[in-house]
Structure formats: structure tokens, C-alpha cells
């Protein structure tokens with residue numbers, strides 16, 4: 216097992232990977248590996264005994280919700296699921312007031328929804344650790360699972376070449392660029408110019424990447440980026456809440472589909488396929504690829520649980 220780096224994250228919220236150093240991210244990944252081993256070896260821990268977490272969901276979820284609920288519950292904690300049909304968040308009550316009340320009753324809060332501002336406010340006004348389970352801007356817990364999966368598959372993430380092909384300005388693409396840049400993964404973004412990420416985030420990530428001697432390249436010419444890639448990653452063309460622009464997106468993104476032809480361009484027989492899921496087969500990825508031998512998406516999905524458990528164990532218990 217990898218040696219655990221020293222980092223004390225007790226009391227800290229997990230809102231975006233921008234707030235975490237490389238050592239802190241490595242600490243969470245090492246802890247996730249330890250927690251995964253614990254579970255696989257049937258070692259029971261009651262690390263969350265007597266603790267409660269509020270799980271606020273304004274958008275649907277399979278992996279994120281189930282990761283939080285099972286990870287917290289199986290170690291003695293009590294998760295409470297709150298959909299927008301259940302609570303007043305921002306409707307009849309301000310986010311600040313909801314934060315104050317939930318913070319007085321729960322040990323932690325998870326928020327999945329539209330606005331990053333909401334999750335930031337929950338953190339500011341609740342006085343308990345708050346976790347971003349996806350907003351329009353970021354999806355940071357996803358990226359921990361992605362890096363852990365790359366580490367497990369290749370033995371080490373350092374120097375790996377990852378290409379994300381698709382919507383370059385969505386929550387997953389932007390968070391992945393931040394995470395890769397911070398931990399030493401080369402990040403290549405194949406996206407139409409219309410969907411480029413904001414330049415200030417790209418510039419910030421280039422500073423992180425420079426420290427690791429890695430690259431960030433963005434191009435609308437997918438063929439130029441493909442040679443020697445180790446990981447091809449994609450996400451849906453239409454994110455939750457953007458259904459109105461579906462036709463326009465399909466037109467823009469059709470030539471960025473991940474398929475066998477694209478894998479041939481990598482010239483790397485060992486290149487693998489990743490996707491945060493849920494996936495739409497024959498849109499952003501062909502069934503042949505996602506269901507084929509190059510795909511490591513199920514391992515990636517399972518790792519959501521242990522990386523999320525690590526975030527809770529580190530921020531609630533100082534593990």
C-alpha cells in the first residue's frame with residue numbers, strides 16, 4: 216500500500232479542486248486506497264458513528280448519491296436525502312438561512328445542484344464541511360475517482376497523457392483539467408472553439424501544470440492531439456439543465472465522438488477509455504468502445520465511493 220502523505224483536512228469543505236494542493240489530493244487518494252482495501256477485506260469501521268450528513272440534490276444522481284449514502288452508512292453514519300421537493304433551499308428560504316439550520320443539526324452537507332454560488336454559501340454559513348457533489352461549474356469528487364482509477368490502472372498517474380474529447384466548458388472537463396494539472400497528468404482538450412473553457416481557468420491550470428512539467432493543450436483538431444494518448448475521456452454532450460441546446464450541441468460535437476477510429480489515431484494499443492457516466496451510447500461514445508476491452512468505466516464508477524468516503528473521513532475525522 217502507498218505511504219500516506221501528511222495533510223490535515225479536518226473541518227475543510229470540498230468545493231473545487233482549486234482549493235487543494237497536490238499533497239492534499241494525494242493524501243485523499245492514498246486514503247481512498249486504504250478505505251477500498253478495508254472494505255474489500257471486510258474490515259468494519261464505525262468511523263462515522265453518531266454522525267449525520269444532509270444530502271441535498273437539485274439534480275438527479277446515481278453514482279454520487281449512492282456513494283455518499285453507502286460510504287457514510289456502512290461506517291455507522293446516518294445520511295438524510297433532501298431533494299428540492301423536500302426543502303426550501305433558495306425558494307421560500309434563503310440559502311444562508313438553510314445553511315445555518317442544517318449546520319446546527321448535521322455534521323456535514325453535500326450539495327448537488329445548479330449554482331456554485333449556492334454550495335459556496337452553504338460552506339460559508341453552515342460551519343460544517345460542505346461537499347460539492349456537482350454544480351454547473353465543477354464536479355470535483357468525480358475527478359478524485361478518475362485519478363485513482365488512472366493510478367490503479369497504470370500504477371502511477373505521473374506523466375500520463377489524457378485527452379478529453381467533447382464539451383470543453385462543462386463541469387467535468389473543467390474539473391478534470393484542474394485535477395490533471397495539479398497531480399502531473401498531461402491534459403489535452405479536443406473541443407470546438409465555441410465550447411472552449413474560460414481562458415482564466417486555462418491560464419491558472421497552466422501554472423499548476425508547469426510545476427509538474429506537464430502540458431495543457433486545447434485544439435479543435437482532434438487528430439492533432441490523438442497520437443500517443445494513454446486515456447481518452449468523454450462526457451455527455453448535453454449536461455443536466457442544458458436540454459434546450461441538445462440539437463446545437465450534437466451538431467458541434469459530432470466529430471468529437473470517441474470511437475475505434477479515434478483510438479487507432481492514438482497509436483497506443485494500451486490506451487483506455489474513461490467516462491464519468493451516465494453515458495449516451497452512439498452520441499459521445501460508441502457502444503463498441505464503452506462496452507469493449509479498452510473501457511475502465513465500471514472501475515471508475517466504483518471508485519466514486521471510496522474517494523467520497525476519503526473526503527468525508529479526512530474532513531470529519533482528520534484521517
Ligand code: CP
Nearest residue numbers: 276277278279491492
Ligand atoms: N458521474 C456522476 O456524477 O454520476 P451521477 O450523476 O449518477 O451521480
Ligand code: NVA
Nearest residue numbers: 385387454455491492
Ligand atoms: N456534465 C454532466 C456530468 C454528469 C455526471 C452533467 O452535468 O450532466
